[in-house]
Amino acid sequence: xxxxxxxxxPSFLDQFPDEAKLVRATLWSAFIALILGGLFxxxxxxxxxxxxxxxxxxxxxxxxxxxxxxMVVSFTIFFLVGVFTWAVVRSLDRPLVDIRYSWTWYGLMxxxxxMAVVAVxxxxxxxxxxxxxxxxxxxxxxxxxxxxYGGLAIFLIGSWLAGVDWFRAWYAWKREHPDERIPxxxxxxLTTMLMWYIASIGIAIAVVVFLLPWSLGLFDEVNALLTxxxxxxxxxxxxxxxxxxxxxLWYTVLPxxxxxxxxxxxxxxxxxxxxxxxxxxxxIHHQYVDxxxxxxxxxxAMTNTMFLLLPSLLTAxxxxxxxxxxxxxRGGTGLFGWLRALPWARPAFTGMALAGLMxxxxxxxxxxxxGMNINYLVHNTLWVPGHFHLTVGTAVALTFMAATYWLWPxxxxxxxxxxxxxxxxxxxxxxxxxxxxxxxxxxxxxxVPRRTAEPEYQGFDFTPAFGTxxxxxxxxxxxxxxxxxxxxxxIGNVVLTSFxxxxxxxxxxxxxxxxxxxxxxxxxxNLKLWVGIALVLVVLxxxxxxxxxxxxxxxxxxxxxxxxxxxxxxxxxxxxxxxAGITETLAQFEVGVxxx
Amino acid sequence: xxxxxxxxEIDHEDFDPKGTLALILLYFVILAILWIFMYFIEFLGxxxxxxx
Numbered sequence: 001x002x003x004x005x006x007x008x009x010p011s012f013l014d015q016f017p018d019e020a021k022l023v024r025a026t027l028w029s030a031f032i033a034l035i036l037g038g039l040f041x042x043x044x045x046x047x048x049x050x051x052x053x054x055x056x057x058x059x060x061x062x063x064x065x066x067x068x069x070x071m072v073v074s075f076t077i078f079f080l081v082g083v084f085t086w087a088v089v090r091s092l093d094r095p096l097v098d099i100r101y102s103w104t105w106y107g108l109m110x111x112x113x114x115m116a117v118v119a120v121x122x123x124x125x126x127x128x129x130x131x132x133x134x135x136x137x138x139x140x141x142x143x144x145x146x147x148x149y150g151g152l153a154i155f156l157i158g159s160w161l162a163g164v165d166w167f168r169a170w171y172a173w174k175r176e177h178p179d180e181r182i183p184x185x186x187x188x189x190l191t192t193m194l195m196w197y198i199a200s201i202g203i204a205i206a207v208v209v210f211l212l213p214w215s216l217g218l219f220d221e222v223n224a225l226l227t228x229x230x231x232x233x234x235x236x237x238x239x240x241x242x243x244x245x246x247x248x249l250w251y252t253v254l255p256x257x258x259x260x261x262x263x264x265x266x267x268x269x270x271x272x273x274x275x276x277x278x279x280x281x282x283x284i285h286h287q288y289v290d291x292x293x294x295x296x297x298x299x300x301a302m303t304n305t306m307f308l309l310l311p312s313l314l315t316a317x318x319x320x321x322x323x324x325x326x327x328x329x330r331g332g333t334g335l336f337g338w339l340r341a342l343p344w345a346r347p348a349f350t351g352m353a354l355a356g357l358m359x360x361x362x363x364x365x366x367x368x369x370x371g372m373n374i375n376y377l378v379h380n381t382l383w384v385p386g387h388f389h390l391t392v393g394t395a396v397a398l399t400f401m402a403a404t405y406w407l408w409p410x411x412x413x414x415x416x417x418x419x420x421x422x423x424x425x426x427x428x429x430x431x432x433x434x435x436x437x438x439x440x441x442x443x444x445x446x447x448v449p450r451r452t453a454e455p456e457y458q459g460f461d462f463t464p465a466f467g468t469x470x471x472x473x474x475x476x477x478x479x480x481x482x483x484x485x486x487x488x489x490x491i492g493n494v495v496l497t498s499f500x501x502x503x504x505x506x507x508x509x510x511x512x513x514x515x516x517x518x519x520x521x522x523x524x525x526n527l528k529l530w531v532g533i534a535l536v537l538v539v540l541x542x543x544x545x546x547x548x549x550x551x552x553x554x555x556x557x558x559x560x561x562x563x564x565x566x567x568x569x570x571x572x573x574x575x576x577x578x579x580a581g582i583t584e585t586l587a588q589f590e591v592g593v594x595x596x
Numbered sequence: 597x598x599x600x601x602x603x604x605e606i607d608h609e610d611f612d613p614k615g616t617l618a619l620i621l622l623y624f625v626i627l628a629i630l631w632i633f634m635y636f637i638e639f640l641g642x643x644x645x646x647x648x
Contacts, residue, residue, distance in 0.1 A: 259603060263613070313620075316620060316623070317613075317616060317620060320613075320616040320619055320620070321613035324613050324615045325606065325611055325613070327615075328606060329603045329605070330603060334615075335614060335618050336615060336618065336619075338615050339615070364627055364630055367627075368634070374634075445634075514608050514611070
């Protein structure tokens with residue numbers, strides 16, 4: 001019998017049926033994106049490692065774009081809006097102000113996703129000219145169909161309106177509770193959305209002002225470095241946008257699952273404020289090898305990035321201390337012996353704990369990425385996808401799946417179909433990712449490039465210091481396959497749960513923190529102050545680099561033509577010198593250009 | 597199976613997260629070892645990389 005049945009509390013569905021329906025819809029959208037993204041993931045894994053090739057390599061970038069966009073835009077953000085809606089409504093203990101408005105932002109996000117995905121999938125259909133093989137980063141001069149950029153813009157607007165919805169709920173609550181601190185989960189959702197509003201300025205300008213009109217043919221060229229810099233203005237904070245709902249679950253749900261309660265409410269607030277301040281003025285650390293940005297600006301971005309380690313390490317302390325508190329309440333003893341007292345049989349707990357463990361490993365590879373000098377060793381290699389499969393691919397995705405096992409019964413009034421399958425699923429994800437990500441990191445150290453269907457190129461051997469390239473490929477293929485099976489088990493478990501019979505009293509309360517909000521300074525809840533400081537930091541980090549990029553290249557130049565022209569030029573060159581004995585060199589160069 | 601059973605109350609003042617401290621120290625030791633490992637693999641294991 002599950003704990004939930006014993007707790008006897010009314011569920012979220014019982015208390016807020018309209019909001020529960022909305023949250024279920026957002027989570028279903030996330031899961032559909034996860035299924036499709038996973039399918040494209042296994043196709044590219046087996047293709048790249050040359051185990052099974054079901055398509056021509058010319059479709060690789062279509063598959064890669066679909067995998068990236070579906071996983072890190074659709075899956076993560078649909079889950080985010082669902083879990084934040086749940087968290088805001090639950091912690092304020094009041095419904096949203098107008099549920100029709102809420103369905104509107106959800107509808108916009110669905111429409112935006114469909115537009116972008118249709119444009120990407122158009123790349124598989126030879127009879128249409130529609131395609132968006134531009135990868136998740138959509139760097140110019142790679143050009144997508146206007147539908148792709150339009151879809152992104154609409155999706156973004158939907159996410160902004162979702163944030164407005166939670167602010168409206170908070171304002172309504174504040175009128176009834178004028179002297180109270182913002183409930184922790186609402187505080188987390190609001191600070192995250194403020195970070196999102198600041199960060200999305202970059203992507204909104206890049207897409208609406210430059211890339212969409214450019215793809216519509218309104219002008220011939222864009223300043224590639226400018227749109228790229230605007231992308232990363234958003235592209236780094238978006239990783240915290242994925243992470244913040246996972247952090248929220250680690251702070252508020254995981255301690256309960258461990259049998260205890262959150263160690264410190266004030267520390268949790270400090271962490272979210274630090275992410276609001278520091279997430280955005282760091283994006284240039286993704287551009288260490290970009291010519292056209294002075295080293296000094298890159299150094300500032302690196303320094304800001306290293307400060308971001310602070311909230312992550314604070315989180316490691318607070319979350320682990322909360323787990324230890326739960327374990328000691330359950331009778332755990334000793335310096336490490338308390339770990340045995342944790343509820344490892346619960347998939348929701350085990351999944352989140354393993355996700356946190358993987359995040360610690362991702363922290364290490366992230367520090368390598370963030371270092372200006374050592375970044376050159378791993379830049380554009382398979383190390384980088386190895387890193388973000390630990391962070392967004394496990395810390396975020398595995399936490400979301402584990403949290404679903406806990407949350408889904410409260411949204412449906414149906415108990416989880418199978419805990420053992422859930423446990424198997426989260427452990428399988430952990431093992432699969434350990435194999436795949438480890439091999440990706442190691443391969444990257446030996447210079448194996450990312451973003452290519454043919455990593456071996458031609459007439460070239462990578463020489464690892466230990467092991468063989470075949471071993472690494474097998475690790476990647478086996479790991480990827482385990483991940484795909486795990487994903488299937490997850491979806492199956494959720495679907496079968498949905499077919500179950502309804503029960504009552506499946507609700508679960510979240511206990512208050514050991515050190516409550518009254519222990520924290522009131523200034524932490526001054527959102528206007530933190531937004532002001534965050535904006536100042538963004539201006540300091542970005543005004544000079546952006547001014548320099550624009551003054552040198554102009555807003556719309558220097559142009560380099562669009563993606564098909566580059567490929568055609570090099571293809572023609574290759575053909576013309578086909579018998580001159582330098583074909584391989586040029587072919588490698590061409591792949592290199594596309595990867596860049 | 598229940599996870600809600602056999603729980604004792606521990607006051608805020610009585611809880612000293614020594615196990616957490618030990619785990620975090622262990623993480624820092626692992627980080628330091630990995631940095632040293634990187635040095636051997638990347639700098640001593642490879643020849644110089646010439647670009648251009």
